[in-house]
Amino acid sequence: MLGRGLKRKLSDYEENMAGLSSAFDSSRNLPYPLKRQLVLNMCLTKLQTYKMLVEPNLHRSVLIANTVRQIQEEMRQESNQQPINVCPGITPSTHSYAGIESSGISLQLPSGISQQESNCCDLRSVEDPIENSLLIVSDDDMSSAISSILKDLDFVEDISPPTCLVPTGDDQPKFPENTGLKLEDDRQDLKGAECVFGSFEISNSTSYLKDLAIDDIFEDIDTSMYDSDFCCPPLAPPRSPALATEEPLKTFPSCNSSSASNIQICRTDLSELDHIMEILVGS
Amino acid sequence: LLPILQVPVLRPMDLMVEATPRRVFANAHTYHINSISVNSDYETYMSADDLRINLWNFEITNQSFNIVDIKPANMEELTEVITAAEFHPHHCNTFVYSSSKGTIRLCDMRTSALCDRHAKFFEEPEDPSNRSFFSEIISSISDVKFSHSGRYIMTRDYLTVKVWDLNMENRPIETYQVHDYLRSKLCSLYENDCIFDKFECVWNGSDSVIMTGSYNNFFRMFDRNTKRDVTLEASRENSKPRAILKPRKVCVGGKRRKDEISVDSLDFSKKILHTAWHPSENIIAVAATNNLYIFQDKVN
Numbered sequence: 001m002l003g004r005g006l007k008r009k010l011s012d013y014e015e016n017m018a019g020l021s022s023a024f025d026s027s028r029n030l031p032y033p034l035k036r037q038l039v040l041n042m043c044l045t046k047l048q049t050y051k052m053l054v055e056p057n058l059h060r061s062v063l064i065a066n067t068v069r070q071i072q073e074e075m076r077q078e079s080n081q082q083p084i085n086v087c088p089g090i091t092p093s094t095h096s097y098a099g100i101e102s103s104g105i106s107l108q109l110p111s112g113i114s115q116q117e118s119n120c121c122d123l124r125s126v127e128d129p130i131e132n133s134l135l136i137v138s139d140d141d142m143s144s145a146i147s148s149i150l151k152d153l154d155f156v157e158d159i160s161p162p163t164c165l166v167p168t169g170d171d172q173p174k175f176p177e178n179t180g181l182k183l184e185d186d187r188q189d190l191k192g193a194e195c196v197f198g199s200f201e202i203s204n205s206t207s208y209l210k211d212l213a214i215d216d217i218f219e220d221i222d223t224s225m226y227d228s229d230f231c232c233p234p235l236a237p238p239r240s241p242a243l244a245t246e247e248p249l250k251t252f253p254s255c256n257s258s259s260a261s262n263i264q265i266c267r268t269d270l271s272e273l274d275h276i277m278e279i280l281v282g283s
Numbered sequence: 284l285l286p287i288l289q290v291p292v293l294r295p296m297d298l299m300v301e302a303t304p305r306r307v308f309a310n311a312h313t314y315h316i317n318s319i320s321v322n323s324d325y326e327t328y329m330s331a332d333d334l335r336i337n338l339w340n341f342e343i344t345n346q347s348f349n350i351v352d353i354k355p356a357n358m359e360e361l362t363e364v365i366t367a368a369e370f371h372p373h374h375c376n377t378f379v380y381s382s383s384k385g386t387i388r389l390c391d392m393r394t395s396a397l398c399d400r401h402a403k404f405f406e407e408p409e410d411p412s413n414r415s416f417f418s419e420i421i422s423s424i425s426d427v428k429f430s431h432s433g434r435y436i437m438t439r440d441y442l443t444v445k446v447w448d449l450n451m452e453n454r455p456i457e458t459y460q461v462h463d464y465l466r467s468k469l470c471s472l473y474e475n476d477c478i479f480d481k482f483e484c485v486w487n488g489s490d491s492v493i494m495t496g497s498y499n500n501f502f503r504m505f506d507r508n509t510k511r512d513v514t515l516e517a518s519r520e521n522s523k524p525r526a527i528l529k530p531r532k533v534c535v536g537g538k539r540r541k542d543e544i545s546v547d548s549l550d551f552s553k554k555i556l557h558t559a560w561h562p563s564e565n566i567i568a569v570a571a572t573n574n575l576y577i578f579q580d581k582v583n
Contacts, residue, residue: 024470039416058333063420
């Protein structure tokens with residue numbers, strides 16, 4: 001584990017995230033698609049968190065959005081190249097899932113933290129099917145969700161154009177005469193911008209996401225393809241490995257999506273979307 | 284009755300230090316300001332935020348002159364921000380600015396009023412063997428500094444310090460690893476946001492040594508001529524005043540020697556982001572959390 005950092009409120013969530021990112025860093029057995037999924041989840045969570053801030057950090061948001069786009073692009077290219085595969089049924093001894101639930105943020109990530117060696121070996125042996133199944137990203141919905149988040153990174157509205165003058169012949173550039181007025185507008189813009197971000201109330205409760213009324217953003221997303229009966233309940237976090245092994249181990253379902261019957265979607269993608277929706281809609 | 288006049292009396296009091304602004308240059312930035320740089324003409328200076336750079340005259344506080352603007356028409360298309368900017372030490376028309384994509388642009392204010400087109404563009408091609416999900420994030424430049432000679436620029440990104448020759452745009456002439464042992468910890472550092480820490484870097488007076496900070500109250504110095512480097516610690520617990528600093532070493536897996544510190548024991552909340560080097564003497568200032576340390580060469 002890394003050294004001490006500042007303790008924040010969502011301590012449970014963070015401990016679990018720290019555990020997963022440690023696993024990412026230290027485990028060589030974690031399949032690439034799982035690593036990518038983990039990073040993607042972290043990015044989306046951060047973007048969501050930054051949206052809540054009164055003064056969002058543009059630099060960080062841009063870097064994270066770029067990372068999301070890069071992962072998305074990679075997934076898209078892979079899904080174009082790979083043939084669409086049937087999700088194999090995986091024997092119960094293979095996978096254990098760790099659910100992380102904390103006050104409105106529900107992230108379900110496949111846990112590569114293998115306390116038992118058998119998990120490691122099994123992960124390796126089923127790597128190809130997992131990889132194939134995870135690469136099936138007909139995630140138009142995921143894309144729209146990401147675009148919506150990016151679009152909604154409504155950075156400070158800056159209406160006034162920058163002042164720019166051609167310098168006169170002598171050394172001193174002439175400053176515009178109407179700067180006074182422009183500066184007044186800027187001040188009002190700033191106040192307006194502060195109002196935009198000020199409307200995000202940072203409540204003391206840790207379930208701040210529930211206060212968001214952002215249903216409108218996602219009303220155009222069609223999630224009918226992902227409506228399904230199977231929905232994995234969140235399991236115990238990785239710090240209780242004994243429990244994890246006893247939990248009913250999940251198998252990849254036989255796919256029975258209502259539309260586009262030739263597209264078979266894996267449960268990880270489904271739960272991923274479910275949980276993105278949960279985060280964003282605050283249900 | 285006449286009031287009795289009293290002779291004013293001087294009363295000793297505790298020293299009070301109060302910072303008061305002498306001039307305020309307001310309302311020219313809508314994004315977070317990351318740099319200010321005084322020009323060699325000592326009449327103007329520039330301030331840079333995420334998307335714009337403005338030029339000011341010291342005597343004029345309510346007007347500025349926009350010289351760089353990278354804001355796209357549609358904010359959704361934004362993929363790069365300005366991270367640092369500095370004027371050339373001798374040529375008052377020349378400045379550089381760095382970006383979140385690891386590039387540096389050198390601009391000449393004589394070519395046009397709005398320096399949209401750079402005169403030079405410095406970028407190192409990516410090393411495919413080091414590629415990871417966090418490659419772009421760690422390539423973001425946190426600081427850019429001209430050498431005193433004006434011939435080189437130094438940039439700091441998350442893991443390295445690079446020295447560039449102004450005449451060579453396609454790659455740096457020197458690269459120094461500040462704390463490469465963190466490369467295998469990037470996911471954890473991303474999770475706790477440490478990966479976004481912005482470290483500064485400085486030249487010594489003769490441009491022969493460069494210095495930058497790290498974690499665990501460590502700071503690093505690199506001698507460009509001898510290629511030797513040293514890791515030192517700014518901490519009261521581990522050194523007495525006037526004692527010579529002992530070099531530190533971080534142990535990367537395997538056996539840990541007696542005085543070494545393992546990567547997992549590093550304290551990431553103790554980061555040295557700001558350092559300064561006296562322009563001519565070997566005296567340095569190091570900011571560690573809420574303490575300021577001043578170190579100097581051993582005085583005989």
